[in-house]
Amino acid sequence: MSETTKQVSSRREFLGNTGRIAAATAIAGLAIPRVHAAEDNTLQVALIGCGGRGTGAAVNALSVKQGPMKLVAAADVFENRVRSSVEQIKKQRADQVDVPPERQFVGFDGYQKAMDCLKPGDIAIFASPLAFRWVHFGYAIQKGLHVFMEKPITADGPTSRRMIKQAEEAKAKNLKVGVGLMSRHSRALEQLHQRIQDGEIGDIIAMRGYRMSGPLGSAFSDKWPGQPSELLWQIQRFHSFLWAGGGAFSDFNIHIIDHLCWMKNAWPVKAQGVGGRHYRGSAVDQNFDSYSIEYTFADGAKLFMDGRNVAGAQDMYASYIHGSKGSAIASKSGDCGPPSSTYKGQNMDRANMTWESQVPPGEGNPYDNEWNDLVDAIRNDKPFNEAERGVMASVVTSLGRRAAHTGRELTLEDMLNADHEYAPDADKWTMDSPPPLKSDADGKYPIPQPGLIGTREF
Secondary structure, eight states, X not given: OOGGGSOOOOTTSOSXXXXXXXXXXXXXXXXOOSSOOSSTTOEEEEEEXXXXXXXXXXXXXXXXXXSOEEEEEEEESOHHHHHHHHHHHHHHHGGGBOOOGGGEEESTTHHHHHHTTSOTTOEEEEOSOGGGHHHHHHHHHXXXXXXXXXXXXXXXXXXXXHHHHHHHHHHHTTOOEEESXXXXXXXXXXXXXXXXXXXXXXXXXXXXXXXXXXOOTTOSOOOOOSOSOHHHHHHHTGGGOHHHHSHXXXXXXXHHHHHHHHHHTSOOSEEEEEEEOXXXXXXXXXXXXXXXXXXXXXXXXXXXXXXXXXXXXOOEEEEEEEESSEEEEEESSSSSOSOOEEEESSOOSGGGEEEEOOOOTTOOOHHHHHHHXXXXXXXXXXXXXXXXXXXXXXXXXXXXXXXXXXXXXXXXXXXXXXOOOSSTTGGGOOTTOOOSSOXXXXXXOOOOOTTTSOSSOO
16 A cells, blocks of 8 residues: 555644645636635635535534635535525524525536536535545546545545545645544644653553444434435435445444544554344344444554444443553543543543643634634645545544454455445436445345355445
């Protein structure tokens, strides 16, 4: 593998020095925008994917206090989502929303129409299911747009390799790319990362992550009801299908896996895992409802990630680090919940605490921080391209999921170089297209069967 499997650094060190391209070259050949900013320094935003995540990301974007921002276009495959999202954003940021009906686009080609409303140097937000991430990213690069994309961003090998190449293309064009792994923008975790690099808890020996709760999102799905189309229904139920969201494991656990790998400054080289389907009833989704993954790093250190979606079982949602000289709580509660703290020894009780994070006023929300950092890079031309790192976080998460689904120990190379593409030709889909995963005569879908299907996930 190239640089992707080498050690990674903190969020302020990016993938080398970006080559500068003259402005005339960057915009050459691009179409004249349909919407012109009222001021030269207004950053226009197009939202592609108008569910809860996209709506929230747009509000975060418009909250940035670094010059004027305006939402000018929105797109989704569901008309009601476009309308609802625009109205919700207006309620919070009315003076920054200019999205009349003619710039509200519905359909699989809506992303093109929305981005065509922007000028080079504006921002596109991608918050649709991950199968479309490479499709939308490619068009944004062609248009010379900066990008913010939600996580996860891949679920299989072919799209991961494709997006690593796209990340390089974006870097060559000096486009700024943010990825919605907001733990990297948690000021508490930034402080902890620095202390770990300074040797406060010694060498990292093991790390533990937990996201265990009852059923979440659309992870449990009964049979397709017949309406809307089976493809659109699977998009609505994206947590249920590996092609759409990487399944429950990838979507729910990637934040903790990513920030623990950051603390280690490395990606694991292999994984093994177990999982199972319990109390499933009539559910036809592709998920296990419990997972336990053991990742191994090149130096032998371990990362254990446990995920569970079982009603009535104990909830756990936090992350921990064990070093040769002490230990740390990374996320006290949630994906990146402060405060972070360090301890002498391995008992993480207050009597043993040696440090606790203190977040500067106004920087407590990592969702806002990631947008402030992205826009700062855009306006001040700082290196900022999180795309490759976002791909690798997605690949590592998928590695653990696939290890559990196949019942095999797999390497990072195995996952990245796998040839099974879960949603081929996603760039060619229309409203009449069949889903990439079809149900059988009983309305059921292929599911992972460890030991029986060992080379593929399903």
